[in-house]
Amino acid sequence: MDYSRIISTPAEPEASSMIETFRAIGYSIETAVADIIDNSISARAKNIWVDYKWDGSGSIISVSDDGLGMNNEELIQAMRPGSRHPLEQRNEDDLGRFGLGLKTASFSQCRKFTVISRKAGYSEVYWTWDLDYVNESRVWNLLKYKPFDETYCDQLHDVETGTTVVWADIDRLTQGISAENEESKMVFLKVMDKVRNHLSMVFHRYISSGITIWFRGRKIPAWDPFMIGSDGLQARPKTELENKLVRIKGFVLPHRSKLTPAQYNYAKGPEQSWTAHQGFYIYRNRRLLVAGDWLGMFKKEPHYDLCRIQVDLSNSLDNEWQIDIKKSLARPPARLKQIIKNVASDVRTVAVEVYRHKGKVVKRQFSQTAFSPVWIEKTRHGKRFYKINRDHPILKSLLQNFGASRIKLEKAFEFIEETVPVPLISLHENENEIQHSQPFENKNHDPFIEIMKQMYITCLSEGLTSDQAKSRIANIEPFNFYLEYLDQLDGND
Secondary structure, eight states: OOGGGSOOOOOOOOHHHHHHHHTTSOOOHHHHHHHHHHHHHHTTOSEEEEEEEOBTBTOEEEEEEOSOOOOHHHHHHHTSTTOSOTTSOOOTTOOOOSSOHHHHHHHTTOSEEEEEEEOTTSOOEEEEEEHHHHHHHOSOOOBSOOSSOTTTOOGGGGSSSEEEEEEESOHHHHTTOOTTOHHHHHHHHHHHHHHHHHHHHHTHHHHHTTOEEEETTEEOOOOOTTOTTOTTOEEOOOEEETTTTEEEEEEEOOOGGGSOHHHHHHHTTTTTOTGGGOEEEEEETTEEEEEEEOTTSSOOOGGGTTEEEEEEEOGGGTTTTTOOTTSOOOOOOHHHHHHHHHHHHHHHHHHHHHHHHHHHHHHHHTTTSOOBOSEEEEEETTEEEEEEOTTSHHHHHHHHHHGGGHHHHHHHHHHHHHTOOHHHHHHHHHHOSSOOOOTTTTSOOHHHHHHHHHHHHHHHHTTOOHHHHHHHHHTBTTGGGOGGGGGGSGGGO
């Protein structure tokens, strides 16, 4: 088409409106900081420093690196929204895509952000985006000033080249907060802890390969979701698709009985939950995009807690996998979904067998003892209902100790039995993606183990052998969910 024949008129986006729109893309503070670090890695940094200064609404967060740095023209271009075309071919190790990450990540958290940079052979340069100025002037103009105490940020003084990004006026987190507000300070510090844990997961492969990320002067350790090198870890064969641009490898973590307490807690990851971290881990150029997600293919269930699957993507597949600006979402193309699901099903089959193996061995060993559930199913007038098992060892002891007050406890039990929301539970189990948790999941198990020990001691006092006592406990709900703790009971003989 010959566009020269058609009348045209400018329709440039209104600056203040567009920037406020950028702020609403949906970054969390941890994904925003990770996006800034992407630029440092792309700039070949070997050291990256994440720091902050608590001062209420005047708090500051910064990310510095010893990368290549930029001269004045390069810095202005880097701070321009849409500085690179998203369809432009990238280097194989480039972590960018839309030319928006630095800006949208920063806009999402603060109203003023400054970039200071030094490139070899050039003097230090800096520019600032100030959203209040943009709203007032309604123009896309950077400002040549630093909206923070310059003594705070001197990281570049110690390196030959590098870049520092400083967030000031962090209104999403500290707006209107006094520096003396201890409660707000604790919230801020907890958020910073969450940022640190997120970075240890997202960049764990870079950290393991030699890049050091410092958080408040301390090295961030890598959190490896696959626990490479652990005894009992099972690595499944690698599957390569799309001319090796997609590589899938499944890992089945060791059964918890083979892990030390420290290893078991390590495997819980940033979410402090085994179940939350099962699933696919999708990487783009070794940078983690999606952590512990079944991509709508399966529900999360405790029986698959040992299953974690690594998916490596080339950055040439960003469009096909629908990688978003925040680099926190990825969706496989339709033609690959069934293949990926089949690979995952194989890994899940192995994982569930390992998960159940310890329980199977114990159940075979103690199969002579009758099982004692907490709830039993009954029929009344041709309809099902559920009744609390008065013969359950713990409840039986409780009823006996209540003496004359037993009638009140019985009435409370009856009230609970008559109001169990069975239809609602059934509906959620069939339709809800979120699986119901198993008893005492993600809770402190110390009190739980203590009850097991007390029952074990009671059984021994009744004349049972150690194996007989363990057999009884192994067949009492909910202890049957945690048979690995039986090994800890022998110290009470």
